[in-house]
Amino acid sequence: MRRFFTKENKALVSELVRTDFKLRYQGSVLGYAWSLLRPLLLFVILYIVFVKFLKIGNGIPHFPVYLLLGIVMWNFFLELTVQGLGSVVGRGDLIRKIRIPRWIIVLSTSFSALINFGLNLIVIAIFMIISRVDLSWSILWLPLIFLEVYLFALGISLFLSAAFVKFRDIGYIWEVVLQAGFYMTPILYPLSRITNVTLQKLIMLNPMAQTIQGARYAAISHETLTASRVFGGGWYQLIPFIIVAITLAFGLWYFRRESKYFAENI
Amino acid sequence: MNDDVAIKVEHVSKTFRLPHEKQNSIKGSLIGLVKGGKRTYEKQQVLKEVSFEIKKGEFFGIVGRNGSGKSTLLKMLAGIYSPSQGNITVNGKLTPFIELGVGFNPELTGRENVFLNGALLGFNRKEMLAMYDDIVEFAELSKFMDQKLKNYSSGMQVRLAFSIAIRARSEILLIDEVLAVGDTSFQKKCYEVFTSLRKAGRTIVFVTHDMSAVERFCDRAMVMHESKSMGVYTPSEASAIYDQINASKNSPELTSENRRWGNGLVNVDNIEVHSSGEKLRDDLAAKTGQELAIKIKTSSKIKTKIVIGLAFIDIYGINIAGPNSKGKSLYSNTIVTYKIDKLSLLPGKYKITVAVFDEEVTNEYDHLENALVLNVKADSHNVQGKVNFFGDWT
Numbered sequence: 032m033r034r035f036f037t038k039e040n041k042a043l044v045s046e047l048v049r050t051d052f053k054l055r056y057q058g059s060v061l062g063y064a065w066s067l068l069r070p071l072l073l074f075v076i077l078y079i080v081f082v083k084f085l086k087i088g089n090g091i092p093h094f095p096v097y098l099l100l101g102i103v104m105w106n107f108f109l110e111l112t113v114q115g116l117g118s119v120v121g122r123g124d125l126i127r128k129i130r131i132p133r134w135i136i137v138l139s140t141s142f143s144a145l146i147n148f149g150l151n152l153i154v155i156a157i158f159m160i161i162s163r164v165d166l167s168w169s170i171l172w173l174p175l176i177f178l179e180v181y182l183f184a185l186g187i188s189l190f191l192s193a194a195f196v197k198f199r200d201i202g203y204i205w206e207v208v209l210q211a212g213f214y215m216t217p218i219l220y221p222l223s224r225i226t227n228v229t230l231q232k233l234i235m236l237n238p239m240a241q242t243i244q245g246a247r248y249a250a251i252s253h254e255t256l257t258a259s260r261v262f263g264g265g266w267y268q269l270i271p272f273i274i275v276a277i278t279l280a281f282g283l284w285y286f287r288r289e290s291k292y293f294a295e296n297i
Numbered sequence: 298m299n300d301d302v303a304i305k306v307e308h309v310s311k312t313f314r315l316p317h318e319k320q321n322s323i324k325g326s327l328i329g330l331v332k333g334g335k336r337t338y339e340k341q342q343v344l345k346e347v348s349f350e351i352k353k354g355e356f357f358g359i360v361g362r363n364g365s366g367k368s369t370l371l372k373m374l375a376g377i378y379s380p381s382q383g384n385i386t387v388n389g390k391l392t393p394f395i396e397l398g399v400g401f402n403p404e405l406t407g408r409e410n411v412f413l414n415g416a417l418l419g420f421n422r423k424e425m426l427a428m429y430d431d432i433v434e435f436a437e438l439s440k441f442m443d444q445k446l447k448n449y450s451s452g453m454q455v456r457l458a459f460s461i462a463i464r465a466r467s468e469i470l471l472i473d474e475v476l477a478v479g480d481t482s483f484q485k486k487c488y489e490v491f492t493s494l495r496k497a498g499r500t501i502v503f504v505t506h507d508m509s510a511v512e513r514f515c516d517r518a519m520v521m522h523e524s525k526s527m528g529v530y531t532p533s534e535a536s537a538i539y540d541q542i543n544a545s546k547n548s549p550e551l552t553s554e555n556r557r558w559g560n561g562l563v564n565v566d567n568i569e570v571h572s573s574g575e576k577l578r579d580d581l582a583a584k585t586g587q588e589l590a591i592k593i594k595t596s597s598k599i600k601t602k603i604v605i606g607l608a609f610i611d612i613y614g615i616n617i618a619g620p621n622s623k624g625k626s627l628y629s630n631t632i633v634t635y636k637i638d639k640l641s642l643l644p645g646k647y648k649i650t651v652a653v654f655d656e657e658v659t660n661e662y663d664h665l666e667n668a669l670v671l672n673v674k675a676d677s678h679n680v681q682g683k684v685n686f687f688g689d690w691t
Contacts, residue, residue, distance in 0.1 A: 042422070043419070
């Protein structure tokens with residue numbers, strides 16, 4: 032690990048993240064405020080559509096916050112993977128002309144997404160206070176759950192960014208996969224709405240479903256269906272974690288193998 | 298490896314696999330799979346069996362035409378490409394970049410770019426802050442640091458980049474054509490930096506087309522030609538070899554553009570070149586300092602006064618000399634000789650254009666563009682430039 036986190040690498044990551052952030056809101060009047068305004072406005076829309084019009088979350092305590100947490104976690108996953116996918120090709124000028132560890136590019140992109148996620152979490156915390164969510168000790172699980180999402184998304188990003196150098200179709204395919212994933216994950220609808228038990232189990236194999244439900248359980252309501260409840264405590268509940276581990280390992284392996292040829296292939 | 302060797306390159310080859318039709322899509326490669334399993338690649342070998350050693354503290358030049366493989370070689374030294382075959386051993390810390398201003402972002406201010414660029418060289422914020430003022434001062438840009446880089450001129454960008462790049466703490470510097478931009482006074486500054494880096498005992502690898510820079514700075518230079526190393530030479534030898542490569546490479550173009558026009562009233566029938574009394578054929582070359590005579594035969598159905606003009610054009614298209622016969626009474630049917638006692642052209646290839654005009658030099662009777670190619674060989678290597686004045690030092 033010491034080989035990876037040298038002084039030089041740290042300086043480079045911090046400078047790349049800084050640049051990313053500066054460029055993101057360039058030319059906009061409100062600038063960084065958008066990082067907070069975006070989830071806020073999103074919350075207003077969700078609240079009006081799902082709570083006032085559709086009344087989907089009736090019976091679920093603090094449904095608006097519950098909904099927002101799911102969306103924010105999904106957006107984190109989406110932002111990290113989509114920006115990770117384009118990161119290597121997007122930084123082609125660097126890769127072709129300078130010797131820097133290639134993984135730094137993906138890592139710095141992931142940190143930008145992470146910072147944005149952190150800002151979104153502040154908004155969620157504010158809404159949790161406003162909706163008077165009863166906090167319990169289980170909230171301490173949150174960092175671990177977010178770490179799992181981060182590692183999952185990072186593994187996917189490593190693979191996608193390396194594959195995107197060779198196959199530009201990956202960008203479109205990933206867009207479709209994300210769309211499908213969004214509806215296959217209980218984000219907009221409560222998992223309890225799905226009455227077919229087998230289907231429930233299948234849905235919960237997805238690490239994103241498992242983490243979102245887990246986070247809701249830990250932070251908002253203990254009535255949330257978590258993976259261990261859906262699987263009834265069987266060993267199947269480990270499958271999402273295994274998927275995350277395999278994804279990360281495969282992503283690292285593939286990225287390492289391909290990164291030697293990035294400079295020639297971009 | 299010996300302690301006094303900075304870089305050792307052993308039998309390095311590099312082959313790029315270029316897909317015939319770049320298949321950047323999965324569909325393309327699926328079709329490829331169905332059609333017999335293999336994509337069709339064109340293998341392009343950009344480096345063949347290159348071997349050399351650079352000693353510590355040496356100013357080492359790599360020269361060659363475009364596409365000779367020198368930039369690929371530099372990228373491999375920098376660790377950006379990995380060799381297909383062979384080994385590169387580097388003894389000491391190397392600059393990781395080969396071009397100035399890599400990673401510069403036009404949307405950021407000059408100041409922000411300094412920190413970003415510094416990070417690419419491995420400096421953190423604290424270290425960059427410590428040297429920030431020096432960098433700005435050297436680049437002479439203190440008034441512009443809070444402007445976005447996109448508003449800089451290219452010369453300003455290069456100055457800024459160069460000022461940062463020379464801060465790199467590496468023992469071995471790789472430099473690719475830096476001096477192409479920047480005004481004379483900044484170039485002078487660059488040269489001063491080169492000299493001081495050299496004095497400080499740093500190893501510098503310098504890739505360029507500019508032979509005068511090579512002769513001025515380099516201890517030794519390697520000539521690259523068609524993916525191969527032609528060997529490592531002293532700067533003046535390297536310069537002569539490079540000129541020769543350029544000349545021979547250009548000769549096919551000479552013949553392809555020898556157009557002829559004119560109103561046809563007078564024709565050039567024959568042109569012969571004699572050197573020291575001997576007629577030059579294709580494989581014979583004139584020598585600097587020797588006698589040269591160009592014999593031109595013209596014919597016409599009418600009898601009128603004519604003027605014959607010659608143009609000696611070098612490989613870069615520059616007219617070196619353009620003598621004409623104005624003032625001599627020449628008539629349209631004639632054999633005339635233009636005699637040079639001591640040829641002052643230095644080694645290289647020269648195109649000779651022959652033209653026949655009327656007395657007033659307003660109408661052209663016949664114009665043979667690039668009628669022939671004069672191949673000049675050296676009698677000694679000691680003179681630089683385009684011509685030898687055969688002057689005396691007294």
